[in-house]
Amino acid sequence: MxxxxVRLNHAVLFVADVERSIAFYQAAFGAEIVAREPRANAAFLRMPRSGNHHDLGLFGVGAQAPRRPGAIGLYHLAWQVxxxxxxxQARMTLAELGAYSGESSHGATKSVYAKDPDGNEFEVMWMxxxxxxxxxxxxxxxxxxxxGSEVDRWAGVRTASELIPLEA
Structure with missing residues (x-):
């Protein structure tokens, strides 16, 4: 059997500097700290519209050489809007943060890509x-x-389910 x-619940990243990573994810996504675990130098973050306990864990491990692109391991995380x-808006925010790295259409999904301060790649996607x-x-x-064409075609169409409603 x-x-x-039913879905991936959360991701955990090893990062060089927990406070730097918290600041980045707060600036990029408006994430809030829901818990800290000082013994593990860890913080757990929740996205503003998530009904989850936490969406992202950050464990500080100190400065290390970054994993080379294409090496075995996690390629990227994907955040749905x-x-x-x-x-x-995500593309503009990520560009303002100097994190934007590209974009693609994958047919059923439209995506922008970025990297956090440790070089962890992530995707922001709309389905x-x-x-x-x-x-x-x-x-x-x-x-x-x-x-631009996708915005013209799909403006106002909501596709993510089970979200906490927007504040009026």
């Missing part, structure tokens, strides 16, 4: 409504993203 998981406008996946239901191409 297989494990009946609710609207295509949220994705457009098309499921009824519009079409040929992309079983495909994941890497194509050029025309975010």
């Amino acid at each position: 297989t494990i009946q998981a 609710d609207t295509i406008e949220d994705l457009e 098309l409504p499921k009824e519009h996946w079409g040929d992309y239901e079983n495909a994941a191409p890497v194509e050029r993203l025309d975010l």
